[in-house]
Amino acid sequence: xxxxxxxxxxTALDRAEQVIRHWVAxxxxxxxxxxxxxxAATYNAFVASLSDLPTVLFxxxxxxxxxxxxIVAASQSASELMLEKFPDVRHxxxxxxxxxxxxxxxxxxxxxxxxxxxxxxxxxxxADVPWTVGGLDFERFTLRFPFSWRKHRLLFDKYVEFQRKMxxxxxxxxxxxxxxxxxxxxLTRQTLSAILQAxxxxxxxxxxxxxxxxxxxxxxxxxxxxxxxxxxxxxxxSKFDFQGKPHIFYDDHLQLLRRSDCFVARKIWxxxxxxxxxxxxxxxxxxxxxxxxxGKIDRIFAKAVERRTRGRPGLYMQSxxxxxxxxxGFSSSPYSVFEGFTELFxxxxxxxxxxxxxxxxxxxxxxxxxxxxxxxxxxxxxxSDNPKIRDYNARMFLTNLIWNTRGERQCFQxxxxxxxxxxxDMAKDPNAQISVISGAxxxxxxQSNRNFADIRTEAAHLQRVESDHLHALRSTYAxxxxxxxxxxxxxxxxxEALQNIxxxxxxxxxxxxxxxxxxxxxxxxxxxxxxxKNQGMHPYLMxxxxxxxxxxxxxxxPRKPYLVR
Amino acid sequence: xxxxxxxxxxxxxRYSRVRxxxxxxxxxxxxxxxxxxxxNDILIFSTFRNEDVRLPxxxxxxxxxxxxxxxxxxxDSDDGGREYLASQPDVSLWTTTASYKGSRFGVDWLNxxxxxxxxxxxxxVVDPDELFVYPxxxxxxxxxxxxxxxxxxxxxxxAMLLDMYPKGRVDEFVxxxxxxxxxxASWFDSGNYSIYKNSEYYNLWIQGGPRQRMFxxxxxxxxxxxxxxxLVRWDKRYAYVSSTHMILPRGLNLVYxxxxxxxxxGVLLHTKFLNTLSVKAxxxxxxxxxxADSAEYKAYASGLxxxxxxxxxxxxxxxxxRQLEILGLxxxxxxx
Numbered sequence: 001x002x003x004x005x006x007x008x009x010x011t012a013l014d015r016a017e018q019v020i021r022h023w024v025a026x027x028x029x030x031x032x033x034x035x036x037x038x039x040a041a042t043y044n045a046f047v048a049s050l051s052d053l054p055t056v057l058f059x060x061x062x063x064x065x066x067x068x069x070x071i072v073a074a075s076q077s078a079s080e081l082m083l084e085k086f087p088d089v090r091h092x093x094x095x096x097x098x099x100x101x102x103x104x105x106x107x108x109x110x111x112x113x114x115x116x117x118x119x120x121x122x123x124x125x126x127a128d129v130p131w132t133v134g135g136l137d138f139e140r141f142t143l144r145f146p147f148s149w150r151k152h153r154l155l156f157d158k159y160v161e162f163q164r165k166m167x168x169x170x171x172x173x174x175x176x177x178x179x180x181x182x183x184x185x186x187l188t189r190q191t192l193s194a195i196l197q198a199x200x201x202x203x204x205x206x207x208x209x210x211x212x213x214x215x216x217x218x219x220x221x222x223x224x225x226x227x228x229x230x231x232x233x234x235x236x237x238s239k240f241d242f243q244g245k246p247h248i249f250y251d252d253h254l255q256l257l258r259r260s261d262c263f264v265a266r267k268i269w270x271x272x273x274x275x276x277x278x279x280x281x282x283x284x285x286x287x288x289x290x291x292x293x294x295g296k297i298d299r300i301f302a303k304a305v306e307r308r309t310r311g312r313p314g315l316y317m318q319s320x321x322x323x324x325x326x327x328x329g330f331s332s333s334p335y336s337v338f339e340g341f342t343e344l345f346x347x348x349x350x351x352x353x354x355x356x357x358x359x360x361x362x363x364x365x366x367x368x369x370x371x372x373x374x375x376x377x378x379x380x381x382x383x384s385d386n387p388k389i390r391d392y393n394a395r396m397f398l399t400n401l402i403w404n405t406r407g408e409r410q411c412f413q414x415x416x417x418x419x420x421x422x423x424x425d426m427a428k429d430p431n432a433q434i435s436v437i438s439g440a441x442x443x444x445x446x447q448s449n450r451n452f453a454d455i456r457t458e459a460a461h462l463q464r465v466e467s468d469h470l471h472a473l474r475s476t477y478a479x480x481x482x483x484x485x486x487x488x489x490x491x492x493x494x495x496e497a498l499q500n501i502x503x504x505x506x507x508x509x510x511x512x513x514x515x516x517x518x519x520x521x522x523x524x525x526x527x528x529x530x531x532x533k534n535q536g537m538h539p540y541l542m543x544x545x546x547x548x549x550x551x552x553x554x555x556x557x558p559r560k561p562y563l564v565r
Numbered sequence: 566x567x568x569x570x571x572x573x574x575x576x577x578x579r580y581s582r583v584r585x586x587x588x589x590x591x592x593x594x595x596x597x598x599x600x601x602x603x604x605n606d607i608l609i610f611s612t613f614r615n616e617d618v619r620l621p622x623x624x625x626x627x628x629x630x631x632x633x634x635x636x637x638x639x640x641d642s643d644d645g646g647r648e649y650l651a652s653q654p655d656v657s658l659w660t661t662t663a664s665y666k667g668s669r670f671g672v673d674w675l676n677x678x679x680x681x682x683x684x685x686x687x688x689x690v691v692d693p694d695e696l697f698v699y700p701x702x703x704x705x706x707x708x709x710x711x712x713x714x715x716x717x718x719x720x721x722x723x724a725m726l727l728d729m730y731p732k733g734r735v736d737e738f739v740x741x742x743x744x745x746x747x748x749x750a751s752w753f754d755s756g757n758y759s760i761y762k763n764s765e766y767y768n769l770w771i772q773g774g775p776r777q778r779m780f781x782x783x784x785x786x787x788x789x790x791x792x793x794x795x796l797v798r799w800d801k802r803y804a805y806v807s808s809t810h811m812i813l814p815r816g817l818n819l820v821y822x823x824x825x826x827x828x829x830x831g832v833l834l835h836t837k838f839l840n841t842l843s844v845k846a847x848x849x850x851x852x853x854x855x856x857a858d859s860a861e862y863k864a865y866a867s868g869l870x871x872x873x874x875x876x877x878x879x880x881x882x883x884x885x886x887r888q889l890e891i892l893g894l895x896x897x898x899x900x901x
Binding site: 323376 | 701704705706708709712713716717723724725754755756757758759760761762769771772775777778782783784785786792820821822823824825826827828829830877878879880881893894895896897898899900901
């Protein structure tokens with residue numbers, strides 16, 4: 001008893017011939033179906049080239065267009081011929097011209113001989129498996145598809161839409177439960193002949209002629225009717241991408257295929273010389289010496305599909321430029337934004353770097369220059385510290401920075417003096433952790449040696465800018481982890497606030513902060529704010545600062561740094 | 566107003582094709598071997614001026630990648646490059662002394678030749694200093710890529726220009742004829758690129774890299790465009806509009822995904838920054854034949870004189886395509 005190979009061929013006939021000779025040498029008869037669209041001259045040459053092999057036959061030719069009945073018709077004709085002419089065939093294996101046997105033919109025959117009653121055909125009901133691409137799963141069986149998807153896409157789509165709207169449904173023949181699966185099967189003579197010689201085959205054929213992609217459902221459904229023993233898997237290794245198009249194997253997949261443990265792989269690139277030489281040459285040797293690891297192929301191809309459909313979050317590049325809100329993550333990893341901290345603490349940056357172990361920048365969006373960590377002229381990814389280059393595309397400046405430093409937490413300062421282009425982007429980004437001490441921008445003004453009129457103008461401007469920014473942070477679109485204190489609130493219990501922030505960055509450490517950053521001496525700040533008020537500029541973002549220093553508890557000595565044990 | 570803009574684009578495409586025909590009169594055949602071109606051959610279209618020193622490696626690189634025929638336009642070279650190419654068995658060569666600028670930086674000449682010889686072929690349009698890198702290029706020839714693109718019904722393939730530079734002064738190392746330029750110019754900027762979308766032509770507008778960083782810090786918007794669509798399954802109705810940055814019909818510019826996924830893409834390693842540049846920059850400046858009044862070359866000439874080193878501490882050294890993929894400069898997409 002042996003296995004007969006039914007091979008559907010349309011291109012790369014030289015490769016097909018090579019594989020056919022391999023099957024024949026292994027003792028398998030082959031029936032070939034050549035697509036009708038292959039030119040007569042090519043076909044005749046192909047037939048002639050195989051004329052020396054008595055167990056190779058050619059079946060009646062059909063036109064095989066993807067998704068249409070032709071492929072089923074081709075399999076039917078070829079299978080009939082196989083069953084008729086080769087009585088010692090027990091299993092029939094459906095393969096294509098670009099299939100490549102990975103394991104010796106002998107092994108396949110032995111394997112099938114040990115399972116003489118088993119049909120290997122992947123077949124699942126549409127309700128249970130969300131395989132299909134394009135939304136046509138069960139509708140494949142209930143709508144009509146007279147138009148070619150490849151050539152008349154518009155008509156195809158419109159007709160589907162029309163049928164949906166008019167609620168036109170086809171009746172599924174009684175006793176038939178639609179199943180789908182890989183079109184590459186291996187059926188026993190019993191099952192296959194039952195399907196082909198069934199008294200109501202005419203009825204089934206008529207039904208499936210108008211089903212969408214019948215080659216994935218005709219045998220799969222009918223074998224459920226006739227088979228005694230279905231093993232629902234394909235012996236052919238075949239991987240599909242997100243459009244339902246098979247992945248192709250190349251020379252560099254050699255090791256992968258060696259370890260796949262499958263009998264046949266599809267589809268092989270016709271110019272993959274090394275694959276053909278290796279597996280058709282000495283197949284026994286090709287598979288030897290390597291541990292089977294079929295899962296690896298799955299992983300690689302699943303990853304490829306994921307990359308094509310979801311991409312790498314936070315990456316913007318020449319072939320990934322998502323619409324706004326389609327980014328699947330504005331930035332690639334979490335980062336922290338501090339507003340008002342460097343204004344309030346003298347040594348905040350080094351302190352933060354020590355406390356979190358992250359990379360701490362100054363004001364990245366400062367008007368004078370990009371204040372990278374250590375005030376370098378360039379940073380990761382060769383980003384420039386030039387503010388014009390940064391502002392030319394501030395969004396991408398931010399996403400580039402976060403992308404370039406994957407694996408290292410980025411912290412930077414932000415404030416109303418800085419260019420505000422990314423204000424909304426940060427507010428909407430779930431990766432951003434934004435901590436704001438509102439009104440702290442007044443501290444540098446308080447310390448500055450400038451004319452009060454200028455200070456007043458500047459303060460009014462900064463307050464307006466920060467207020468707009470806070471509006472973004474408080475809007476319903478904000479997705480960042482946002483904490484906002486007024487300056488007064490913050491000064492009341494700074495360590496608690498800092499501890500919260502640091503814990504979130506480092507991931508809930510139980511370690512208490514032992515060292516506090518040094519706060520700037522604020523004596524006289526209340527009076528400064530009052531002066532602004534007296535000038536008609538009401539600073540409100542810092543909260544109700546004790547206006548008159550004499551009314552509160554007078555502090556003769558400068559304040560000592562906080563120390564928490 | 567979709568139809569109006571479509572109509573306008575159609576007219577521009579027509580205009581480009583007519584222009585190509587007009588400018589084709591400037592071309593003189595030196596060596597026409599286009600009869601050798603077989604069905605499905607992969608073709609290179611390229612225009613050059615005084616690049617003799619680069620040509621041997623250029624031919625070698627692309628022959629190894631499986632390019633079948635080179636269609637070249639020589640713009641008035643006087644360094645022997647024309648004679649060298651004319652003697653190569655797989656090169657068809659035209660020459661012209663006409664203005665480079667007048668033919669829209671070679672686009673018109675190449676559009677014409679592509680119309681005539683590129684129809685229904687995969688055509689790669691690259692300069693002699695551009696090396697095409699694509700996913701799996703170390704193990705698979707270009708034909709593997711184009712076959713896959715065909716099977717996926719994709720007509721165009723994007724490859725961004727990546728400026729390569731040496732570590733040290735650009736004129737410090739001498740490039741020898743036939744040498745791999747990446748041995749000298751092996752560094753690049755990995756992550757300082759800016760992207761905007763051109764809503765009219767649908768292409769992305771990518772700028773950045775060392776040229777923006779060094780030569781255009783005060784006018785970053787004037788930095789040269791780096792987006793390119795050099796590999797196209799050509800049809801005689803297609804036309805490049807501005808170098809290979811933009812092509813019509815516009816659908817061919819959509820080499821990127823807008824719903825979060827990644828399409829497959831490659832990179833053109835741009836090995837312009839060799840010791841040959843300073844001579845070229847001076848000469849090009851005199852001729853004034855380059856884009857935007859040769860602003861780029863003006864910047865080079867002054868930039869190279871003052872601060873000649875493009876390298877910085879954060880420059881990345883080139884290893885292979887996988888490195889570029891990990892850095893996010895190109896993508897495998899769903900090709901595996």
